[in-house]
Amino acid sequence: MTSESIKLGISFEHDAMRFIEAEEWNGKLNLTSIVHVPLPKTFDFTVIGDHDYVPQMSALLDSSLDNFSGIISSARLCIDRRFALKKTVPVDKGLSQEEVRKHIEWELEQLLIAPRDEFNVDYEHAILANSKKDVVVFAALRKAIVNYMQDIFRKSRLRLEALDLDLFASIRALKLAEPDDLKGASALIEFSHSGVGMAILLDGIYAASTELPTQINNERFDTLTAESLAAAMNEELRRLVENVEENFRAIELERALFCGNVKNRAILEELQKLSPSVAVRLVEPFNHVHKQLNVEAQMLIDNQGERFMSCFGMVV
Numbered sequence: 001m002t003s004e005s006i007k008l009g010i011s012f013e014h015d016a017m018r019f020i021e022a023e024e025w026n027g028k029l030n031l032t033s034i035v036h037v038p039l040p041k042t043f044d045f046t047v048i049g050d051h052d053y054v055p056q057m058s059a060l061l062d063s064s065l066d067n068f069s070g071i072i073s074s075a076r077l078c079i080d081r082r083f084a085l086k087k088t089v090p091v092d093k094g095l096s097q098e099e100v101r102k103h104i105e106w107e108l109e110q111l112l113i114a115p116r117d118e119f120n121v122d123y124e125h126a127i128l129a130n131s132k133k134d135v136v137v138f139a140a141l142r143k144a145i146v147n148y149m150q151d152i153f154r155k156s157r158l159r160l161e162a163l164d165l166d167l168f169a170s171i172r173a174l175k176l177a178e179p180d181d182l183k184g185a186s187a188l189i190e191f192s193h194s195g196v197g198m199a200i201l202l203d204g205i206y207a208a209s210t211e212l213p214t215q216i217n218n219e220r221f222d223t224l225t226a227e228s229l230a231a232a233m234n235e236e237l238r239r240l241v242e243n244v245e246e247n248f249r250a251i252e253l254e255r256a257l258f259c260g261n262v263k264n265r266a267i268l269e270e271l272q273k274l275s276p277s278v279a280v281r282l283v284e285p286f287n288h289v290h291k292q293l294n295v296e297a298q299m300l301i302d303n304q305g306e307r308f309m310s311c312f313g314m315v316v
Contacts, residue, residue: 005024005025006022006023006069006071006072007023007314007315008020008021008068008072008074008158008315009021009022009075009076009077009078009312009314010061010076010078011078011169011308012077012079013039013080013193014042014043014192014193014194015042016037016039017036017064018034018035018037018308019033019036019064019067020033020311021033021067021068021069022289022315028289028290029176029289029315029316030289030290030291031286031289031290031292031293032068032292033068033069034297034300034308035064035067035068036300037060037064039060042193044080045082047148048144048148051151054148054155055155057152058152058153058155062157065158073157074159075153075160076163076164076314077149077153077160077162077163077314078164078168078310078311078313079145079163079165079166080165080192080194081139081165081197081211082194082195082211083141083165084141084165085111085112085140086137086138086139086140086167087107087111087138088135088136088207088208088209089104089137089138090135090136090247091103091125091134091135091136092133092134093127093133095125095134097125100125103136104123108138108140111140112140114142118142119140119142119143120142121140123136123138123139124136124138124168124206128202128205128248128249132248135206137206137209139165139168141165146163162314166190166192167190167199167310168206168313169310169312170190170260170309170310171199171206171313172316173309173310173312173313174188174201174204174257174283174285175204175316176289177283177285177286179288182201182203183203183254184202184251185200185202185241185252185254186201186204186253186254186256186257187201187240187257187278188201189257190258190310191259191262191263192260195213195221196211196212196221197209197210197212197260198210198233198237200240200251202251207244207247208240208243208244209240210239210240212233212236222263222264226264226267226269229267230267230271230273230274231274233267234274237253237256253275253277254278255280255281256279256280257282258280258281258283258306259283259307259309260306260309260310261307265282268280268281268282282306284305285305285312286305
């Protein structure tokens with residue numbers, strides 16, 4: 001193995017770090033290690049600027065390196081999508097990249113309540129087949145958040161190679177996990193401590209997304225009954241589909257794919273009852289990759305593989 005052929009993906013979640021080490025070999029991906037590390041306290045908006053927490057996070061990164069190849073020196077990190085401001089914009093077909101960038105800057109002027117130079121902005125411009133418009137999605141992340149993540153890595157033995165949001169990382173993982181089953185319209189539904197994220201994909205390409213709030217009818221979403229939460233999700237999916245049809249093309253939702261921290265599997269059954277024409281199931285992220293894992297790592301995949309979805313997307 002060479003340092004160029006090995007990738008380390010990390011996700012910072014509410015209560016844990018997740019790690020995936022993978023090696024590229026002859027154009028294929030080989031998973032060599034998977035690790036879950038609990039955090040000493042929650043990782044959310046409130047820690048940004050807490051400089052006392054930085055060395056604790058750095059120390060956890062360093063202590064976790066014993067589980068991986070000794071030649072690893074860098075990592076790719078994803079964080080909760082709620083750290084960023086995001087917007088999906090339908091755009092005319094045939095726009096140049098310069099025209100797209102100007103459009104994004106105009107949108108940012110309307111969206112941001114702080115000065116533009118306080119944000120890092122990245123975007124993706126995707127061509128949608130058989131659609132009246134193409135799609136641009138952009139994310140604006142405060143530089144203070146980026147600097148905080150960089151600080152954690154600077155005080156560790158790892159170099160931060162890339163920073164992304166779990167939404168986009170999970171979509172990359174899904175494309176590898178379901179290479180032959182993303183035709184038409186799919187919903188990717190990802191559970192986290194902060195709520196439920198939903199994205200609509202058209203032929204595997206991002207078209208729209210939203211998040212259910214943490215509080216639904218004055219209750220935390222994860223304290224609702226499976227029936228109540230499925231009903232809220234079904235209504236939000238209906239609105240997302242309407243949004244896609246208004247901006248892009250008419251669709252029939254064919255599948256709803258669940259990942260993340262899905263604590264109550266009965267939610268899938270309840271959503272299936274509400275949407276009988278939609279195939280509702282958990283994603284199995286690692287079906288199409290080779291694995292050389294120890295017993296503990298294999299158990300993590302077998303018991304909670306869907307929770308490593310976004311982390312997996314950082315090595316794809």
